[in-house]
Amino acid sequence: MSITLEVAGLVKDFRVRGGPRRTRLRAVDHVSFTIPPGRTLGLVGESGSGKSTIARMITGLAEPTAGHVVLRDAAGRPVPRGAHQEHVQMVFQDPFAALNPFHTVEHHLARPLRLHRRARDRVDASRRVLELLDRVALPAEQIVHRRPHELSGGQRQRVAIARALAPGPQVIVADEPVSMLDVSVRLGILRLLARLQREEDLAVLYITHDLATARHFSDDILVLYQGRVVERGPADDVILGPRHPYTRLLAAASPDPRGGRRALDVDPAAVVASGEMGVYDHHTGRWEDHSGRPMT
Numbered sequence: 001m002s003i004t005l006e007v008a009g010l011v012k013d014f015r016v017r018g019g020p021r022r023t024r025l026r027a028v029d030h031v032s033f034t035i036p037p038g039r040t041l042g043l044v045g046e047s048g049s050g051k052s053t054i055a056r057m058i059t060g061l062a063e064p065t066a067g068h069v070v071l072r073d074a075a076g077r078p079v080p081r082g083a084h085q086e087h088v089q090m091v092f093q094d095p096f097a098a099l100n101p102f103h104t105v106e107h108h109l110a111r112p113l114r115l116h117r118r119a120r121d122r123v124d125a126s127r128r129v130l131e132l133l134d135r136v137a138l139p140a141e142q143i144v145h146r147r148p149h150e151l152s153g154g155q156r157q158r159v160a161i162a163r164a165l166a167p168g169p170q171v172i173v174a175d176e177p178v179s180m181l182d183v184s185v186r187l188g189i190l191r192l193l194a195r196l197q198r199e200e201d202l203a204v205l206y207i208t209h210d211l212a213t214a215r216h217f218s219d220d221i222l223v224l225y226q227g228r229v230v231e232r233g234p235a236d237d238v239i240l241g242p243r244h245p246y247t248r249l250l251a252a253a254s255p256d257p258r259g260g261r262r263a264l265d266v267d268p269a270a271v272v273a274s275g276e277m278g279v280y281d282h283h284t285g286r287w288e289d290h291s292g293r294p295m296t
């Protein structure tokens with residue numbers, strides 16, 4: 001089954017501790033996007049811009065203050081809320097924290113298989129566990145009885161990806177899936193996610209603050225600043241021809257692939273001053289306000 005992820009007008013407010021009652025922080029401010037099957041959307045923005053909060057609302061770990069997360073089947077019908085968990089799975093930043101230190105690789109994978117009725121019995125579950133490990137290019141027989149601390153960081157993240165695949169999801173939310181891994185294994189994990197996406201026609205939300213991998217592994221990019229979308233469009237257009245001062249700042253501050261860091265050519269104050277600017281949409285080639293109306 002192919003699934004499209006639709007996020008419409010998503011808002012999340014948090015109560016600020018210690019402040020006067022009713023003080024709220026708007027962490028996510030009317031964010032909308034659609035990810036069809038077989039596409040990757042890169043969600044970029046610096047720390048605190050609201051990326052993880054969006055991921056948590058999509059996967060049902062947090063309730064939106066307003067707005068909707070809708071999954072649509074190939075005929076455009078919404079999938080009932082109760083079935084979301086089976087269709088949407090998350091890959092977290094820290095695979096060590098995401099896995100239980102007391103349980104073996106087999107346990108981590110057999111459990112979701114049984115919970116989501118993807119295995120008939122114990123024998124079938126064991127067979128499918130080996131298949132899952134194969135799909136994430138791990139030496140199945142060698143590691144199936146190991147515990148998380150007996151694996152390398154990259155292997156742990158592959159196990160976490162295998163676990164995310166166990167329920168047979170059509171949507172994967174990958175929240176900074178390589179930022180805690182050794183640089184030498186990052187590319188391998190991103191290529192694995194890209195291969196799985198092609199093989200399974202998955203809709204992928206790739207959350208990162210790294211513009212270079214966002215460009216390489218995403219079809220489209222959405223730039224988030226203080227909970228708001230400020231720029232969206234095809235990955236190359238956004239990264240190579242940024243229009244919003246904030247995206248320009250991000251692009252200027254990101255490491256030069258030839259080594260070293262580029263000097264900032266945008267004044268951060270200009271970014272703050274542009275807080276009232278709208279969203280630049282490369283698909284339409286125009287500025288829009290935050291409800292999608294063209295700005296003059």
Ligand SMILES: Nc1ncnc2c1ncn2[C@@H]1O[C@H](COP(=O)(O)OP(=O)(O)OP(=O)(O)O)[C@@H](O)[C@H]1O
Pocket residue numbers: 014015025027045046047048049050051052053054
């Ligand atoms: N449970 C919470 N209670 C109060 N404020 C929160 C909570 N979770 C997040 N926030 C605030 O919401 C804003 C967005 O946080 P979020 O974690 O979504 O950002 P992020 O872009 O994912 O950052 P990072 O890359 O550091 O994870 C931040 O200002 C954060 O302090």
